[in-house]
Amino acid sequence: MGAIVVSNLGKAYRQYPTRWSRLAEWVLPGNRPRHKLKWVLREISFTVAPGEAVGLIGINGAGKSTLLKLITGTTQPTTGSVFMEGRVAALLELGMGFHPDFTGRQNxxxxxxxxxxxxxxIHALMPDIEAFAEIGDYMDQPVRVYSSGMQMRVAFAVATARRPDILIVDEALSVGDAYFQHKSFERIRAFRxxxxxxxxxxxDKQAIQSVCDRAxxxxxxxxAMEGPPEQIMDYYNALIAERENATVRLNTTGEGKVQTVSGTGEATVADIALLDEHGERVEVVDVGAPVTLRVTVRASAPIPRMVLGYMIKNRLGQPMYGTNTHLKALPLDDVAAGEEVVYRFAFPMxxxxxSYSVATAIVSTDTHLVNNYEWRDLALVFTVVNMRRPHFEGSAWLDPTVDIQRP
Incomplete structure (x- = not known):
């Protein structure tokens, strides 16, 4: 079993004002520093327990790749330490270490x-590596003729040819085609x-939430934050929308879940309810039953153009269905301050x-990245039960009619 223990890890690079300052620092007497330290990472501490899956997220430039290089030992830390127990396989920069003039097999x-x-x-495992990579005769061609996806296929196949105690995977998988991504994540799940x-x-929000125990x-x-994947991904998406922390708020619901709310607050969801066919509020719904999602929006400032959207997510935070009034060609223009608007979305469940949740977004277009008046995760939580339908597997009721012909 593998474990990762990171203690007070930090990485800083020296920055010199001129190209001669570095030489002066080395050769002139006095040992007076002539550089400034540029800290890329500071005070990073966490533990990944044996058998645990942890997702690491952050915007570009947050220090994710540097942190992985410190963990795997390809870069030395300025402060702190890393302890790893067990056999490690790391897939960091795409094809890192591959020589372009050597064949895929040689690499x-x-x-x-x-x-x-x-x-x-390696020779004993080579048939499995070739079978998993699925690049055919290219295995004996120089890597310089490979596409980035082909390099990733070979690199991943080699790194996972034996089950490691610790598997570290960077964004490299994102360049692969959809088929190979599914195949790779199935191998990761099997290793888990x-x-x-x-x-x-x-x-990839779905990858983090479906594979990881913690983010x-x-x-x-x-x-900045660690916790359940859904909570961390919701907060991360809110940060992307806002670009600053000032309007991102975390609320604890009555069920103990952490709800992320962001936006200017110029419009807000005053009430949200799931109604049955009789117009009564319900928290438990039968599969296929007709329901209405009723959302009351209150504007506290004039809104030139208002769009309401909702997203139904499963217990892992993966989207089941989402739409908005922009996509339905039903935006509202010139909503006055103090006005309340009641939306009703009727559909079969x-x-x-x-267990499912509903996230709401009040925006001006089809995205919350332009005018984000309010984004509210876990605005509503409900449960679907199967009381009248034949047993079925999966997250959608797509009952077919069946026609069978025999000669």
Whole structure:
């Protein structure tokens, strides 16, 4: 079993005012420093327990790649330490260490040796590596003729040819095609079931929420937040929309979940309810039952153009369905301050049994990145149960009619 312990980790680079300052610092007497330290990471501490899967997120430049290089030992820290227990496989920069003039097979042998495998082990595993990479005759072609996706296929196939105790994956998987991404994540899930510890860096919300037990948000070189993946991803998305923390708020609901609310507050959801066919509020709904999502929006300032959207998410925070009044060609113009607008969205609850939540967004277009009046996660929580339908698997009720013909 593998574990990762990061203690007070920090990384700083020296910045010199001129190109001669570095030489002067080395050769002139007195040892007077002639540089400033540029801190990329500061005071990072966390533990990944054996068998745990942790997602690391943050905007570009937050320090994610530097942190992974410190953890894997390709860069030395300025402060702090990293302790890892077990066999480690890391997939960082795409094709890192691959030589463009060598073939994929030759590079696979060298990459395997860097991971601690013997040449005999690599040759024994080569049929599995080729089968997983699925690049055919290109395996014996120079890597310089590979696409970025082909490089990623070979690199991932080699790194995961043996189940590691610790698997560290950077954004490299994002360049692959959809088929290979599904195939790769299925292998990651299989490793997890066998006890592999996972540290995953990704901007893919569904990947983080479906694979990871916990998520960490890196912001400005510091560990800003950690917690359940859905909570961290909601906060991260709110930060992206706002570009500053001033209007992002965290509220604890009655059920103990942390709700992320962001926006200017010029319009807000005053009430939200799920109604049955009789117009009564419900928290439990039968599969396929007709329901109405009623949302009351109150404007506290004049809104030139107002759009309301909602997203239904499952218990992992993965989107089930979402739409808005812009997509429905029903935006409202010139909403006055103090005005209340009641929206009703009627639909059959064609979801599988489980727990779901509704997120709402009040914006001016089809995105919350332009005018974000309010974004509210966990605005409503409800449960779907199956009381009248035949048993089925999955998150959607798509009952078919079946026609069978026999000769």
């Amino acid at each position: 696979a042998v060298m990459a395997g040796q860097l991971l601690g495998m013997t040449v005999e082990e 079931r066998q006890g592999t510890t996972l540290l995953l860096v990704s901007h 960490m948000l890196l912001d400005g070189g510091r560990l 064609n979801l599988g049994a489980g």
